[in-house]
Amino acid sequence: MAEGEQTKVCPLCAETIKAAAKVCPFCCSKQGRYVLWRQELLIAGPAAVLTILASMAIAFVAPDEKGVGGRSFAGHQNDLVILNSSLERPGTKPDIWMAGTITNRGEYPWRVHAFEVRFLDEHNNLLDVSHPTIRDSFVVQSRQEHGFRVELGRLAFTNNDIVRQVRVQMATDGDRRMKSD
Numbered sequence: 001m002a003e004g005e006q007t008k009v010c011p012l013c014a015e016t017i018k019a020a021a022k023v024c025p026f027c028c029s030k031q032g033r034y035v036l037w038r039q040e041l042l043i044a045g046p047a048a049v050l051t052i053l054a055s056m057a058i059a060f061v062a063p064d065e066k067g068v069g070g071r072s073f074a075g076h077q078n079d080l081v082i083l084n085s086s087l088e089r090p091g092t093k094p095d096i097w098m099a100g101t102i103t104n105r106g107e108y109p110w111r112v113h114a115f116e117v118r119f120l121d122e123h124n125n126l127l128d129v130s131h132p133t134i135r136d137s138f139v140v141q142s143r144q145e146h147g148f149r150v151e152l153g154r155l156a157f158t159n160n161d162i163v164r165q166v167r168v169q170m171a172t173d174g175d176r177r178m179k180s181d
Helices: 035-061 074-079
Strands: 007-009 016-018 080-088 096-104 110-120 126-130 133-140 145-153 163-173
Touching (some): 074 080, 096 133, 133 145
Antiparallel strands (some): 080 096, 096 145, 110 133
């Protein structure tokens, strides 16, 4: 280079080039103010996206039971067992109510939100399924029992040979506070 020309160092390849150069003749990189910043963004941007996607995949596959949503009930459904249940019709009203006792055989408290009631005939044929939602959810503490009463509505059959299978359909972590609406 001529002695009077101003020079600079290419930030990518560290070669001495003319100060007015728009492209480095050695590494062919564009010259400008934010050359290194742009170069690092090309590497860091996709790496950040991949890290976020990997974190989301791990959270989906193996959710943290103590995380934001609390414990998942999916692996603990057999912890809550209905010990007994009975059907009742208060007064002259046509609606049927179910009352009973539930026990928690697990290590964690559970807040019960909904039941599933299956009605079977004497040959184990399914007649009807009811999903009564509990108006005021309740918590069944670990190794304890709790009574319940839910409205089933009107039933189309009154045969005494009908068998009921009752299970908890939906429950959430009993240690978590209820969200206020």
